[in-house]
Amino acid sequence: MKRMIALLALGAAVVLSSAAGAAEIEIKMLNKGERGAMVFEPDFVKAAVGDTIRFVAVDKGHNAEAIKGMIPEGATPFKGKINEDVSVTLDKEGVYGVKCMPHYAMGMVALIEVGKPVNLEEAKAVKQAGKAKTVFDELFAQVTP
Numbered sequence: 001m002k003r004m005i006a007l008l009a010l011g012a013a014v015v016l017s018s019a020a021g022a023a024e025i026e027i028k029m030l031n032k033g034e035r036g037a038m039v040f041e042p043d044f045v046k047a048a049v050g051d052t053i054r055f056v057a058v059d060k061g062h063n064a065e066a067i068k069g070m071i072p073e074g075a076t077p078f079k080g081k082i083n084e085d086v087s088v089t090l091d092k093e094g095v096y097g098v099k100c101m102p103h104y105a106m107g108m109v110a111l112i113e114v115g116k117p118v119n120l121e122e123a124k125a126v127k128q129a130g131k132a133k134t135v136f137d138e139l140f141a142q143v144t145p
Contacts (some may be wrong), residue, residue, distance in 0.1 A: 022050040022089075027110060029055055029062035029100060038103040040064070040110035043135070044142045047090055047114045054087045055080060055098075062100045062108070069126040070097025072119045094119040095143060097126065097136070107131030111139035120145065 025045055033039040040055075047053065055064035064086050065079035072094030080086030082102070090096065093115035100108040109132045117123075120143060128136050 021048075022052065023048065024052045024054055024087075026054050026056055027064070028058045029064060029108075031059040031061075036107075038062075038100070038106045038108040040098065040100070040108060043110045044139050045110070045112045046144075047112055049091060049093055049115050050089065051114070052087055052089045053112060054085060056085050057083050061102060063102070064098055064110075065101060067097035067099050067109075067126065070095065070119075070123040072096070072114075090114045093117075095123045097123055099132065104132055105130030107135040109135050109139070111136065111143070113143050117143050117145060 025047055027045065028041045030039050030041055031037060033041040035041070035043065045053065060083050063080045063082045063084070066077040068077070071077060072092040075090070075092040075094070075096070078086065078088045090112065095117045096112040096114065098110040098112065107130065124140055
C-alpha cells in the first residue's frame with residue numbers, strides 16, 4: 001500500500017512539474033499598435049511545446065484563427081469568435097500561422113514558432129492575400145531554421 005501511494009505521489013509530481021514549466025504568452029488583437037493598424041502584438045512569438053497562447057481582444061472586431069496549411073501535422077486547428085479572447089495550448093513542434101479573418105487582407109497575421117519549425121516549408125508555400133503576404137515574408141525571416 002505504501003508503495004502504491006509513493007508511486008501515485010511520484011506520478012503527480014511529474015505531471016505538476018511539467019505543467020509548471022509551461023508558459024502562458026499573451027498576444028493582443030489591436031486596431032493600432034507599434035507596427036501600424038490592425039495588428040497582433042506581438043506578431044512573432046517563440047514558444048515551447050505545451051505553452052498556451054492567449055489572444056486578447058483588446059479592441060473590438062477581431063478574432064484569431066489558424067490558417068489552413070500553416071499548422072504542424074497533427075495539431076488541432078483553432079478559430080476564435082469575433083470580440084472574444086481565445087486560448088490555445090500548442091502541443092506540436094512547428095510554425096503556426098494565425099490570422100484575424102476580418103482584417104487578414106490588411107495584414108493582420110501572426111506567426112508562432114514552437115520548438116523546431118518542422119513544417120516551415122509547407123507553411124511558406126501557402127498562398128497569402130494582400131498585405132498578409134508582405135507581413136508573412138517579414139515574420140518568416142525571424143524563424144530559426
